[in-house]
Amino acid sequence: MSSKLYRFASAAVAAGLIVLTMTSPAHATFNPIGTEPVAPYAQPVDASVPQRGCTTTPADPKNTTSAAPAVQVIYAWHDGNGNNYESYVERIAKIVDRMDWLLDESTDYDQHVKLSCRSGYNTGTSSGYAHALVVPEKIENAVIAGETPPDVIADDLFAAGYDNANRKYLVFEDFDGTATAHCGDVCVATADEWDSGTLMHELIHLYDVDHAKVSEVPNTFSLNDIMISQYNDWQIDQEFNTYYDPSETSATFYTSSYPDTRKVNVAAYSMFTTPTCCDVGYSNDLLTAQERTIEADAPYGNPTGFTVSGGGWMQETPPGPDGQTSARYYDGRRSLTMNVQSYAEGAVSVTRKPAVTAGQRYKFFARLTTGTSGNVKLRLSWYNSSSGLISTSDSSTYSLTSGWQEYAVSAIAPTGAATVQLSVVSPAGQTFAYLLDSLQLNRCDNGRTTDGCRLNG
Ligand SMILES: [Zn+2]
CATH class of the missing domain: 2.60.120.260 (Galactose-binding domain-like)
Incomplete structure (x- = not known):
C-alpha cells in the first residue's frame, strides 16, 4: 500500500465550504467484507465483541435536528450491484461494534463511539439493533462501471436529507468506491473494503488527524498504528503523543511534519464519549x-x-x-x-x-x-x-x-x-x-x- 496523504480543496471552497479529502492507500477493488486487523493482538470473535448499542434517542435520521453529536451509519448501494441491505445489515453492525471495541481497547481509558439510531425497530434484538443502526441509501449518481468518488456520496446524502451538522456519516459502499474522509455539504468517512480498521481510520481522519508519524524526518511514518497500517493494526497512537491522549483531553499534538501546524487530540472528538480512567487496555501512560x-x-x-x-x-x-x-x-x-x-x-x-x-x-x-x-x-x-x-x-x-x-x-x-x-x-x-x-x-x-x-x- 502507498502511504501518501492527499489533501485537496475542490470548487466547493468557492462556495464557502471546507472540503478536505484524505485518501487512504489504494482504493480497492470492491471487497465488501475485508480482513480485520490483528495487531497488536487479535480481536475477540464476533460473538464476544460487545454490542455498542444506540447512543441517540431513535428518530428519523433524514429529519432529525438533534443537537447530540453522533455517527450515522449508511449502507450505500447503486443499480449496478443492487440493494443487498438485508444480506449485510447485521455484518455491518458487527463491524461498527468492532470499531467501538478497538477505540475502547486501545488504552486503559473507557471510551466509545456515539451512534445514531433510527426509530421503528426493536433495538433489544441483534437484528432490530442492526436495522436501527444501519440505514440504506441508494446513490442515484453513482458510477455504475468504475469508481464512485466521495463527493458524489456526500452530495447524495445531503440531497436525501442526511444534512444534520451534528452527524458524521460512516458509509459502507456496496460498489467500487474509495477509503476516504471527505467533507463537502456533509462529512463522510467511506470505504468499499469493510473492516473496523479501515472505517475507524477514515472516521479519525474526519477530525483532521494525519497519518501517524514517528520521526522528525518529514513524511516518515509509524509502522504500528491504525493511522498508517489499518489493514494490520487497530491500536490508536500507542505513544500518546501524535494525535490521541485520553488522559489529558485538553492537550494537543502536532499531527504532521513541520511546517504543518495542525494540533489535535482525537480523544476530545465530539463523536466519541468522554474518556474515563481506568479499565484494561493495550496501552497507557502515567506521564503528563x-x-x-x-x-x-x-x-x-x-x-x-x-x-x-x-x-x-x-x-x-x-x-x-x-x-x-x-x-x-x-x-x-x-x-x-x-x-x-x-x-x-x-x-x-x-x-x-x-x-x-x-x-x-x-x-x-x-x-x-x-x-x-x-x-x-x-x-x-x-x-x-x-x-x-x-x-x-x-x-x-x-x-x-x-x-x-x-x-x-x-x-x-x-x-x-x-x-x-x-x-x-x-x-x-x-x-x-x-x-x-x-x-x-x-x-x-x-x-x-x-x-x-x-x-x-
Ligand atoms: Zn488515511
Missing part, C-alpha cells in the same frame, strides 16, 4: 503531556517538569536547521537538550514521581539522539511512601546514534515501592550533548502482550 513531549517552553528555556543532577546542564533545544521552530523535534517541535559534563554521572529526570503499585511491572520509554556520540542508560528509581530511595533498575548502556531511536527499561516495582522517578543517566567521563523527547511510562498489567507493555517502535 508536558512530561511526554517537552513542548511548553521556548528554545533555550528551562524544560518545565525536568530536573538535572550531577554532570551536565539542560535546556530546551535551541533553534537549528528548522530555525522557525526548534532545531530537532520529534513528536512535537521541541525537545530537551542535555549537555553532558565529564566530572560526574549526570542524570536528567522527570521531577514528578508517578505513583506505582509494588509487584507490578512498569516500562519507561524515551527517544534519544545525538549529533556526536555518547553513552546513556535509562533508570527507574523506586521510592517508598516516605520518599526514601529503595533501589534502582537500570537498562543496559546504549550508544546513541544520529537517529531518533526509542530505548526502554522495564522492571517490577519492588516491595514497598510507592512512586518511581524516571531518569536518563550519562556515565561519568563523557562530554557530549544528547536530545531527549517522547517519554512514556507504561503500567504493564494488561495481560495482552508479551511483557504486558506496548510494542517498541
Whole structure:
C-alpha cells in the first residue's frame, strides 16, 4: 500500500465550504467484507465483541435536528450491484461494534463511539439493533462501471436529507468506491473494503488527524498504528503523543511534519464519549503531556517538569536547521537538550514521581539522539511512601546514534515501592550533548502482550 496523504480543496471552497479529502492507500477493488486487523493482538470473535448499542434517542435520521453529536451509519448501494441491505445489515453492525471495541481497547481509558439510531425497530434484538443502526441509501449518481468518488456520496446524502451538522456519516459502499474522509455539504468517512480498521481510520481522519508519524524526518511514518497500517493494526497512537491522549483531553499534538501546524487530540472528538480512567487496555501512560513531549517552553528555556543532577546542564533545544521552530523535534517541535559534563554521572529526570503499585511491572520509554556520540542508560528509581530511595533498575548502556531511536527499561516495582522517578543517566567521563523527547511510562498489567507493555517502535 502507498502511504501518501492527499489533501485537496475542490470548487466547493468557492462556495464557502471546507472540503478536505484524505485518501487512504489504494482504493480497492470492491471487497465488501475485508480482513480485520490483528495487531497488536487479535480481536475477540464476533460473538464476544460487545454490542455498542444506540447512543441517540431513535428518530428519523433524514429529519432529525438533534443537537447530540453522533455517527450515522449508511449502507450505500447503486443499480449496478443492487440493494443487498438485508444480506449485510447485521455484518455491518458487527463491524461498527468492532470499531467501538478497538477505540475502547486501545488504552486503559473507557471510551466509545456515539451512534445514531433510527426509530421503528426493536433495538433489544441483534437484528432490530442492526436495522436501527444501519440505514440504506441508494446513490442515484453513482458510477455504475468504475469508481464512485466521495463527493458524489456526500452530495447524495445531503440531497436525501442526511444534512444534520451534528452527524458524521460512516458509509459502507456496496460498489467500487474509495477509503476516504471527505467533507463537502456533509462529512463522510467511506470505504468499499469493510473492516473496523479501515472505517475507524477514515472516521479519525474526519477530525483532521494525519497519518501517524514517528520521526522528525518529514513524511516518515509509524509502522504500528491504525493511522498508517489499518489493514494490520487497530491500536490508536500507542505513544500518546501524535494525535490521541485520553488522559489529558485538553492537550494537543502536532499531527504532521513541520511546517504543518495542525494540533489535535482525537480523544476530545465530539463523536466519541468522554474518556474515563481506568479499565484494561493495550496501552497507557502515567506521564503528563508536558512530561511526554517537552513542548511548553521556548528554545533555550528551562524544560518545565525536568530536573538535572550531577554532570551536565539542560535546556530546551535551541533553534537549528528548522530555525522557525526548534532545531530537532520529534513528536512535537521541541525537545530537551542535555549537555553532558565529564566530572560526574549526570542524570536528567522527570521531577514528578508517578505513583506505582509494588509487584507490578512498569516500562519507561524515551527517544534519544545525538549529533556526536555518547553513552546513556535509562533508570527507574523506586521510592517508598516516605520518599526514601529503595533501589534502582537500570537498562543496559546504549550508544546513541544520529537517529531518533526509542530505548526502554522495564522492571517490577519492588516491595514497598510507592512512586518511581524516571531518569536518563550519562556515565561519568563523557562530554557530549544528547536530545531527549517522547517519554512514556507504561503500567504493564494488561495481560495482552508479551511483557504486558506496548510494542517498541
Ligand atoms: Zn488515511
